[in-house]
Structures are given as structure tokens and as C-alpha cells.
Amino acid sequence: MPHISLPEGFPGITGGFVFRPETAKPMRELAHVLLHGPSTLSPGERELIATYVSSRNDCYFCQTSHGAAAAAHMGKDWGLVDQVKRDFGRADISEKLKALLTIAGKVQLGGKHVTAEDVTRARELGASDTEIHDTVLIAAAFCMFNRYVDGLATWQPEDHAMYASMGEHLASEGYLAPSIKG
Amino acid sequence: MAHIKLPEGLPGIRGAMAFRPETARPLNDLVEVLLHGPNSLSPGERELIATYVSSENDCYYCQTIHGAIAAASLNGDEELVKKVKVDFMNADISEKLKALLAIAGKVQRGGKHVTTEDVARARELGATDVEIHDTVLIAAAFCMFNRYVDGLATAQPRDEAMYRERGKWIAREGYVNVSKEYLPATVNR
Numbered sequence: 001m002p003h004i005s006l007p008e009g010f011p012g013i014t015g016g017f018v019f020r021p022e023t024a025k026p027m028r029e030l031a032h033v034l035l036h037g038p039s040t041l042s043p044g045e046r047e048l049i050a051t052y053v054s055s056r057n058d059c060y061f062c063q064t065s066h067g068a069a070a071a072a073h074m075g076k077d078w079g080l081v082d083q084v085k086r087d088f089g090r091a092d093i094s095e096k097l098k099a100l101l102t103i104a105g106k107v108q109l110g111g112k113h114v115t116a117e118d119v120t121r122a123r124e125l126g127a128s129d130t131e132i133h134d135t136v137l138i139a140a141a142f143c144m145f146n147r148y149v150d151g152l153a154t155w156q157p158e159d160h161a162m163y164a165s166m167g168e169h170l171a172s173e174g175y176l177a178p179s180i181k182g
Numbered sequence: 183m184a185h186i187k188l189p190e191g192l193p194g195i196r197g198a199m200a201f202r203p204e205t206a207r208p209l210n211d212l213v214e215v216l217l218h219g220p221n222s223l224s225p226g227e228r229e230l231i232a233t234y235v236s237s238e239n240d241c242y243y244c245q246t247i248h249g250a251i252a253a254a255s256l257n258g259d260e261e262l263v264k265k266v267k268v269d270f271m272n273a274d275i276s277e278k279l280k281a282l283l284a285i286a287g288k289v290q291r292g293g294k295h296v297t298t299e300d301v302a303r304a305r306e307l308g309a310t311d312v313e314i315h316d317t318v319l320i321a322a323a324f325c326m327f328n329r330y331v332d333g334l335a336t337a338q339p340r341d342e343a344m345y346r347e348r349g350k351w352i353a354r355e356g357y358v359n360v361s362k363e364y365l366p367a368t369v370n371r
């Protein structure tokens with residue numbers, strides 16, 4: 001049961017969003033810019049970073065919904081999403097994305113873990129300053145979203161079809177409008 | 183030196199925000215609602231939560247600027263701010279705020295650390311659901327802000343007078359107003 005009286009029928013972060021629309025608005029906008037807005041990183045790549053960080057933070061709702069969004073962007077390749085969570089070094093993704101996932105993993109541990117060498121490596125593989133910035137901020141933002149979702153003990157149903165449908169919606173519409181109707 | 187080429191002369195999060203105004207706008211909107219907007223928790227109490235979490239995350243820039251804003255909101259009481267960072271249980275603050283700081287400290291380590299007992303304790307001391315919600319989200323948000331500031335290795339000058347002056351200014355004007363100083367007008371709604 002959630003720690004506070006959240007509206008029923010809204011899984012994960014959507015319960016917090018309905019409870020407090022004043023904070024939901026900027027949080028939705030932030031996610032939309034980072035994951036769905038114009039970027040030289042594809043939406044699928046950005047969702048993989050979000051999924052990976054959420055997996056490291058052990059947040060079931062976030063890793064499953066963003067994993068579903070990543071899969072929706074990448075031809076329903078759920079196997080790739082699982083592989084990135086488990087061992088991205090062996091996943092069929094670009095070397096540049098692997099270097100960015102390394103940075104994201106360091107940010108998840110704490111900002112000071114990111115080294116000049118991590119950043120140089122990403123840059124050598126073609127990452128731009130904006131891509132490095134956005135990787136750091138996506139990882140940092142999911143350290144917020146994950147803590148918000150688990151810190152309120154939100155309802156997180158194990159319902160594959162629900163997440164698949166949510167992922168399709170997020171992939172096509174982005175984050176500004178609710179993906180769950182009450 | 184910062185990991186990426188950030189605009190010069192803007193320490194901490196300001197350089198990163200000026201680098202990417204598209205993300206700066208929702209970040210400023212979020213912190214404005216959480217720390218400066220209407221709330222049954224005072225601005226000083228909310229800034230103490232932000233300062234405490236930033237201290238636990240060892241982010242110099244965030245704990246110093248939010249500590250300065252907290253002090254400015256609490257009659258300039260810098261000693262109280264220091265006490266909350268090192269030992270809030272023995273600080274001269276309400277028992278309710280101590281219970282909320284205990285929750286914030288759990289969120290800093292990870293959301294699942296917050297227990298039903300932590301929340302029941304805060305509620306017995308008078309905390310409302312919105313106050314508990316906002317405490318969790320302030321703590322979570324500073325786990326983002328701290329990582330953003332340190333993850334880019336932003337410039338964080340050791341200049342207490344600078345933080346003290348900005349602290350007074352932000353306490354008075356709020357985050358969105360102050361961000362106009364370093365954000366292009368086109369993203370200021």
C-alpha cells in the first residue's frame with residue numbers, strides 16, 4: 001500500500017502525478033525534452049539509458065515502462081532491452097552508446113564517479129557535448145523519478161500488457177499527456 | 183575543469199542550465215514549486231531538507247547555496263543550518279521536521295528505504311500527506327540536482343560571500359525570476 005493516500009488505479013509515477021499536478025507538470029516536461037524532444041540521440045537510445053539507470057536503482061515500474069518505450073522505438077526488440085539491462089557491453093548497440101551507458105552508470109552511483117577518461121572515451125567514439133550533457137541529466141533525472149516512485153511505495157502491478165501499451169503510448173506521444181486514463 | 187564546454191563565469195548548476203535552456207526551464211519550474219511555491223512547510227524548512235540531502239550527497243555547490251537560502255529564510259541563522267547537516271536530531275527544529283528529514287535521508291539512499299514506520303511517525307507529529315509527498319520529492323529531486331552538478335564537474339568556487347548574497351536574493355525572488363539572469367529570454371515563457 002502506498003505511504004500516502006494516492007488516487008486508486010494509477011500505477012507508479014502516475015499516482016504521484018495525479019496527487020500533485022503542480023509538480024507533475026515540470027516533471028512531465030523534463031522527461032519530454034530529455035526522452036522525446038529533438039536530439040541527435042534517438043528516442044530508443046535515450047529510453048535505453050533511462051531503463052538501464054532505473055534497473056540499477058531497482059525500480060520495477062520505471063525500468064518496465066521505459067523498457068517498453070525503448071522496445072516500442074526499436075521494433076519490439078525486448079531481447080535487446082533485457083540485454084542492455086543485464087550486460088550492455090555485449091549488447092548489439094553502438095560503441096558510442098556503450099560509452100554513454102558507462103557514464104550513466106557512474107552518475108547513478110554519484111556524480112563524482114564520472115571521470116575525465118569516461119568523457120574522453122565517449123567523445124572519441126563520436127559523442128557531442130550535448131549528448132554527454134543529456135546522458136548525465138537523463139541518468140540524474142531517473143535517480144529522482146525512481147526514488148519518487150519507490151519512496152512513496154506506489155502501486156506497481158506486474159502486468160506485461162499494461163506496460164507494453166504504456167510503452168507504445170510513450171513512444172508515439174511522449175510525456176506531456178497522461179498515458180493512463182483513470 | 184568541467185567535463186563539457188560550459189559557458190564561463192556561471193558556477194554550479196547555472197552553467198549547465200545556460201548550456202541547455204530547454205531542460206533548464208522545467209528544472210527551474212520544479213524547484214520553484216517545491217521550495218518557493220505555496221506550502222504548509224515554510225521555505226526555510228524546505229530549504230533545510232534540500233540542504234541536508236545535498237550534504238548527504240556531498241555536493242558542495244548545492245549544499246552551500248541551499249544552505250544560504252535556508253539561512254536567509256531563517257533570520258540568517260547559519261549555525262542552525264550547519265547543525266541540521268551534521269546532527270539534525272539535536273538541532274533546534276520541530277519534531278515534525280526531524281521526522282521529515284529522517285524520511286529525506288532514507289530517500290537519498292534509495293526510495294525503498296522509506297518504511298511505513300517512518301511515515302507513521304511523521305504523521306503522528308502532524309505531517310500531512312502533501313508534506314510527506316513533497317519531502318520525498320524534494321529529496322528525490324536533489325538526488326538529481328546533485329548528480330547533475332557533480333556529474334558534469336561544474337565550477338564550484340569556495341566563496342562563502344558569493345553564496346550568502348545569492349542566497350538572500352533567491353530567498354526573496356524565487357528560482358524562476360533569478361534564472362532570467364542566465365537564461366535567454368526566448369525560453370522565459
